[in-house]
Amino acid sequence: MEPVTAADVDAAHARIRGHVRRTPVLAIDPTDLGLADGPAMQAKLDVLQPTGSFKARGAVSLLTAWDVPDAGVVAASGGNFGLAIAWAARRLGHRATIVVPATSPAEKIDPIRALGAEVVVVDGYYAAAAQEARRRVAEGGALLAHAYDQPPVVAGQGTATRELLEEVGVDTVLVACGGGGLLAGAVAAADDRARIVAVETTGTPTLHAALAAGEPVDVEVSGVAASALGAARIGEHAWAIRGSLATTLLVEDADVTDAQARLWRAARIVAEPAGAVALAALTSGCYVPAPDERVGILVCGANTDPGSVVRPSTT
Amino acid sequence: MEPVTAADVDAAHARIRGHVRRTPVLAIDPTDLGLADGPAMQAKLDVLQPTGSFKARGAVSLLTAWDVPDAGVVAASGGNFGLAIAWAARRLGHRATIVVPATSPAEKIDPIRALGAEVVVVDGYYAAAAQEARRRVAEGGALLAHAYDQPPVVAGQGTATRELLEEVGVDTVLVACGGGGLLAGAVAAADDRARIVAVETTGTPTLHAALAAGEPVDVEVSGVAASALGAARIGEHAWAIRGSLATTLLVEDADVTDAQARLWRAARIVAEPAGAVALAALTSGCYVPAPDERVGILVCGANTDPGSVVRPSTT
Numbered sequence A, B: 001m002e003p004v005t006a007a008d009v010d011a012a013h014a015r016i017r018g019h020v021r022r023t024p025v026l027a028i029d030p031t032d033l034g035l036a037d038g039p040a041m042q043a044k045l046d047v048l049q050p051t052g053s054f055k056a057r058g059a060v061s062l063l064t065a066w067d068v069p070d071a072g073v074v075a076a077s078g079g080n081f082g083l084a085i086a087w088a089a090r091r092l093g094h095r096a097t098i099v100v101p102a103t104s105p106a107e108k109i110d111p112i113r114a115l116g117a118e119v120v121v122v123d124g125y126y127a128a129a130a131q132e133a134r135r136r137v138a139e140g141g142a143l144l145a146h147a148y149d150q151p152p153v154v155a156g157q158g159t160a161t162r163e164l165l166e167e168v169g170v171d172t173v174l175v176a177c178g179g180g181g182l183l184a185g186a187v188a189a190a191d192d193r194a195r196i197v198a199v200e201t202t203g204t205p206t207l208h209a210a211l212a213a214g215e216p217v218d219v220e221v222s223g224v225a226a227s228a229l230g231a232a233r234i235g236e237h238a239w240a241i242r243g244s245l246a247t248t249l250l251v252e253d254a255d256v257t258d259a260q261a262r263l264w265r266a267a268r269i270v271a272e273p274a275g276a277v278a279l280a281a282l283t284s285g286c287y288v289p290a291p292d293e294r295v296g297i298l299v300c301g302a303n304t305d306p307g308s309v310v311r312p313s314t315t
Helices: A006-016 A055-065 A080-092 A106-114 A126-140 A151-167 A181-190 A206-213 A236-240 A253-267 A273-283 B006-016 B055-065 B080-092 B106-114 B126-140 B151-167 B181-190 B206-213 B236-240 B253-267 B273-283
Strands: A025-028 A041-045 A073-076 A096-101 A118-122 A143-145 A172-176 A195-201 A247-251 A295-299 B025-028 B041-045 B073-076 B096-101 B118-122 B143-145 B172-176 B195-201 B247-251 B295-299
Touching: A006 A055, A006 A151, A006 A181, A025 A151, A025 A253, A041 A151, A055 A080, A055 A143, A055 A151, A073 A080, A073 A126, A080 A096, A080 A106, A096 A106, A096 A126, A106 A118, A118 A126, A126 A143, A151 A172, A151 A181, A151 A295, A172 A181, A172 A273, A181 A195, A181 A236, A195 A206, A195 A273, A206 A236, A206 A247, A247 A273, A253 A273, A273 A295, B006 B055, B006 B151, B006 B181, B025 B151, B025 B253, B041 B151, B055 B080, B055 B143, B055 B151, B073 B080, B073 B126, B080 B096, B080 B106, B096 B106, B096 B126, B106 B118, B118 B126, B126 B143, B151 B172, B151 B181, B151 B295, B172 B181, B172 B273, B181 B195, B181 B236, B195 B206, B195 B273, B206 B236, B206 B247, B247 B273, B253 B273, B273 B295
Parallel strands: A041 A295, A073 A096, A073 A143, A096 A118, A172 A195, A172 A295, A195 A247, B041 B295, B073 B096, B073 B143, B096 B118, B172 B195, B172 B295, B195 B247
Antiparallel strands: A025 A041, B025 B041
């Protein structure tokens, strides 16, 4: 497997410009988050991306890098990636088929359908959806889109970190990790110009489990971030860059919901749990920056009931 | 009354820097808002300001322009301005007394108290609170802070428009109007470099009522924006700049809640009703830009239950 490079991220950035947003970076004083005084935290607000998450980057990057046949693109995802592929396909004039497990709630599926994608519901969980997606690709010649392990997807996700580093000087970037596409992209984009720290929840520890086992292994995921960081195992691309990470951290679900609430109070930004995982490493005290360390954070998704950031979610 | 000038806005901008945030400007395609294709709308996201609204600008501007006696600052407001004065006073090391009418809900008062301000609750409505604030100022020598009619407050609010125009080229800026501090500041900041359009709701038409009467008159306010745009009459500063406005528009409450929902869907931004009034002029079709017209919009407050932007509020 060829690793994704900074040049790949640059090329992805040129392709997706004009389709996705260059999202703003907001400086937030640590004291506004209830932390000790220090340099402002630089929050890259990819929550403001079309479809509400960074996945729009990877989706457009993929569909502009690889040929999309007349049969279109097929993805297995009842979440942010499925929504992003449906959106990108419509924008670029391609057919899209999104295979979702029957366990996906209607509020996740309806927006995908509203974007004109064909939604195929299959019994069972994500694995069943993934199998059906592969079957359809094999049968019909469509392009298979993978949420975190295709080079153009990883390079596309890397553009978030690229833009952050282009805009502000930071020493360290905290990045949430599920399948690891955003993380592998961040390492490629940083290209040793900033330290990259991976953050997982204790319920979705694909990278930690792989590091413990010495190789990617399946994990039973659970908890508040499971719907968005719920890859069963770390991707090949993220596994390949493990040696380039400054460190890998675990946060608890309660740290994540606390980070969501603090972010709302400090700056009226809504983040879904997975979108606040990186911030949670800071607000929970799990990651303690050095006195002068400038920290960047990818706030990477907002696809939740916005009311849930100020009161406990019922789900 | 001396009108506030662009130079006053420049001076306010220099004073408030380092205290309030330079909020980002986000380009949003009209199609993402369900509108016909055209130039991107430039949304100035003052929802991300400390205390959740542009009022933080005017509050810091006032407390850095005028001498604050040991007795501190007094303001009558159970809403965004009271919160902003409490926040600015704490930040700048002053005492703050916020007089609120007994009709103010606890969720508005508690955050003011949490910032260390003394909260005085008086029976009756806003007029009673304003009277008690003046009484305290006369008795104790504190500085009276007025939500929209003191020159440093108007100049401070103008910095939002100043930053917008500095950052992007726009032909027109849509601005919500209640007491008119943000509006008068926008006219001063634009200084004929952009057309300024005032937008009110049918339930809070202080400017329209004044224009109809030929002078500022009291209005009985109601509707979704009343808590934040609920000044009973247009301020002297806003009245003075009426001749510089490109036009003045009225939107319905339903247009406002629709704009809130569209903004969430398009960019995962939470705006309170008053914060979405300017946008509502565009999304309702009340304001139709020329084909090449570049429109800027002040999205100026987010102090609402964030869940209310996706489902009808119960209040």
